[in-house]
Amino acid sequence: MxxxxxxxxxxxxxxxxxxxxxxxxxxxxxxxxxxxxxxxxxxxxxxxxxxxxxxxxxxxxxxxxxxxxxxxxxxxxxxxxxxxxxxxxxxxxxxxxxxxxxxxxxxxxxxxxxxxxxxxxxxxxxxxxxxxxxxxxxxxxxxxxxxxxxxxxxxxxxxxxxxxxxxxxxxxAIERLPEPGSGLEFRKKHGIAPDAPLLLLLPGSRTNEVKRLASVFGETAALLAAEIPGLKLVLPTVPHVRHLVEEAVKGWGVPVELVEGEAEKRAAFDAATAALAASGTVSLELGLARVPMVVAYKIDPVAAWAVSGLLQVPSVVIVNLILDRPAVREFLQFAAKPKALVEALRPLLVDTPQRERALADLEDLRHVMGVGxxxxxxxxxxxxxxxxxxxxx
Missing domain, CATH: 3.40.50.2000 (Glycogen Phosphorylase B;)
Incomplete structure (x- = not known):
């Protein structure tokens, strides 16, 4: 030819x-x-x-x-x-x-x-x-x-x-990891001390997610802020639900820093001590960024009943499925109560064996996923x- x-x-x-x-x-x-x-x-x-x-x-x-x-x-x-x-x-x-x-x-x-x-x-x-x-x-x-x-x-x-x-x-998500050092820059930009505990709040990017989770996340944040001196709260959001988030946080009674945009979100991940997140891809993003987390989620009760009969996996948290163990605690539907979330998050915000174990699990996740x-x-x-x-x- x-x-x-x-x-x-x-x-x-x-x-x-x-x-x-x-x-x-x-x-x-x-x-x-x-x-x-x-x-x-x-x-x-x-x-x-x-x-x-x-x-x-x-x-x-x-x-x-x-x-x-x-x-x-x-x-x-x-x-x-x-x-x-x-x-x-x-x-x-x-x-x-x-x-x-x-x-x-x-x-x-x-x-x-x-x-x-x-x-x-x-x-x-x-x-x-x-x-x-x-x-x-x-x-x-x-x-x-x-x-x-x-x-x-x-x-x-x-x-x-x-x-x-x-x-x-x-x-x-492996291609969208936080830039090294971006967390320190994020803290400096937002007036957060390098050693202050920082809790990320991620109530979802869909309207229904925010509506169902905002009050639970807010009450959880308020309880933790009353317990942990100097706790800082940061909530990454997206434009189409920002108005809902802004309205919700007004009633939380604690100061919350809202940030927007992919670069700010990744930097916030790098700065975070721990996170409370809705179920979804964000749990994998947090895990790859080495952020210990607790996952909470609520959907319509009728839909939840229907889905529970169809699910053929032991967890809705993708990190747990990848590691084949319950590395991340999850609280679904009626289990997603502020006091329960506080009990799960508290040991992740300070130096404890639970936090050490969570960080080790997330290193395993990065290895299994092929980071690097x-x-x-x-x-x-x-x-x-x-x-x-x-x-x-």
Whole structure:
């Protein structure tokens, strides 16, 4: 064959901001590993567009949450699914990578697998089928060739449950650790002494989370502030719930420093002594930043009853699932009471065997997650490039 060798063609599909962030980092890593000799097409948002993607459609068409937003937009979402699948079948990428937002991306993958079964499909950020609906792993194996896992226990699960190839590439939180020394700068900026105990309060980033947890977190903070001399309270928040948070803290009766923005949040993590957090990815971020924590969470009682019958994991705290032990204490629903939270947090705010044990557990977490090795996006890019045909690899 004469002429220059064909450049690999990789198609990426992300349907919401979390996937777009990962997609942008993946594109950067793919270009790094190939010296720029790669063609990348697909659908994404501003992060992927900034890396050179000409998106098939605007991400705002598919980035919706909840029935009230989804139902009126459903015809458009279904059309975007068809258009994305049609594009893949027509353009024949060497690998198709679907990223997060499974309600959208997996429907695209199924359509492509049915019409063009020769196109290998990777799933970057698989749905949490290990937590419930485990049978879905076997269904995924019919159209997914490889899973790029964010959590270290997922490869064993997918192999055992569905004989599905799964590679641990690492969680994006590993790429977003606090800058060394940022905690001291944070304390200086906010007038907090270097040796003052600092409790982070993280009642969630969704409206319902803040509404359900604000009063519990506030009462807990007030009780601890009355007990521990010089305790400082810091609450990282986000723009769309800041007004709710500001209104809530007015009634707490203790001073709380509100901070906003990713850089301030990471610096606050580096400055913190301990944290009280809602359940979610934030617990993993805190763990990787070596912040001992207690997790509390409340949802609608009817939803809680329904979920409790479906859950197939012993904890809702991702740190506990990764370490396979109850390293972080969790207080859910009616157990999330201020006095109980105070009892759990108190020993984490001073030098105690409990705090020492918590810090050791978080060092184990960092080791298991691969902190200090290649960045996750680079590992993910390697896993994608391994799927290329032999003539292009």
């Amino acid at each position: 004469s002429g220059e060798a064909r450049v690999p063609h990789i198609m990426l599909v992300a349907g919401e901001p979390s996937g777009d962030a990962l997609g942008g980092e993946l594109m950067e890593a793919l270009k790094e590993l190939t010296g720029g000799r790669v063609r990348i097409t697909g659908a994404g948002g501003p992060n992927m567009i900034a890396q050179g993607l000409s998106s098939i459609f605007l991400m705002s068409d598919t980035s919706v949450m909840g029935p009230r937003e989804v139902i009126p937009r459903l015809p458009l979402i279904l059309r975007r699914m068809r258009e994305t699948a049609d594009f893949a079948v027509r353009e024949r990428p060497d690998v198709l990578v679907i990223i997060d937002s499974p309600d959208f991306t997996h429907m695209v993958a199924k359509r492509v697998a049915k019409r063009a079964p020769d196109i290998p499909i990777a799933n970057y950020v698989a749905p949490s089928v290990w937590a419930w609906r485990r049978g879905r792993a076997r269904a995924m194996a019919r159209y997914i060739k490889r899973v790029l896992a964010l959590l270290p226990f997922e490869p064993d699960f997918f192999r055992a449950e569905a004989d599905l190839d799964c590679v641990y590439v690492g969680h994006p 090795g290649d960045r996750p996006s680079l590992r993910a890019a390697r896993a994608v490039l391994e799927m290329l045909p032999a003539s292009l690899a």
